[in-house]
Amino acid sequence: MFKLAHTSTFGGNPLACAAANAAIQYIEDFRLAERAQDLGREFMAKLRGIESNRIREVRGLGLMVGIELKEKSGPYLQRLMEKGVLALAAAPTVIRYLPPLVIEQEDLNRVAVLTAEVLKS
Numbered sequence: 121m122f123k124l125a126h127t128s129t130f131g132g133n134p135l136a137c138a139a140a141n142a143a144i145q146y147i148e149d150f151r152l153a154e155r156a157q158d159l160g161r162e163f164m165a166k167l168r169g170i171e172s173n174r175i176r177e178v179r180g181l182g183l184m185v186g187i188e189l190k191e192k193s194g195p196y197l198q199r200l201m202e203k204g205v206l207a208l209a210a211a212p213t214v215i216r217y218l219p220p221l222v223i224e225q226e227d228l229n230r231v232a233v234l235t236a237e238v239l240k241s
Contacts (some may be wrong), residue, residue, distance in 0.1 A: 152221040156182035159228060163217075166232035172239040176213070183223070187215045187235070199238045205231050 147153070160182040167178045167187060174196075176188040189196065193215045200207050200215070210216035215235075219228065 147221075150222075153182070156221050159183055159223070159225065160185060162225070163228045163232065166229065167235060170232075170236045170239055172236070174239050180217075183217070183219050183221065185217045186210050187239075189213045189215065189239075196238050199241070200234065203234045203238065205234050 160180055163183065164178050164180050164185055167185065174189050174191060176190050178185070178187050180186055187193075188211075190213070192212050193209050194212075196215060197207055197209060208216045208218065217231065219231075
């Protein structure tokens, strides 16, 4: 290579590679994929237990969970946000939860309780 040659913008960045290796190691060490499956199963069970005629279906994979409503989700997403719960719309009628893989069980329980409050009101 000659002086000041430019070969790649993002190729072979040692710092980025070290960060990626550390992140992968953390995911493996703390079994985050398995943990997400277990927590997601419990979270969906709590959401399925909400008695609301607004809910059509609760579905998900791991901690990626959606509640399909029989009406538009926008007003409920706004109420959840006012209660400190950040969720997204996945379609006009779906409330989507995408919590971090390191979320604690207590936090998921709180989200389920607040979701029940919002969907029952």
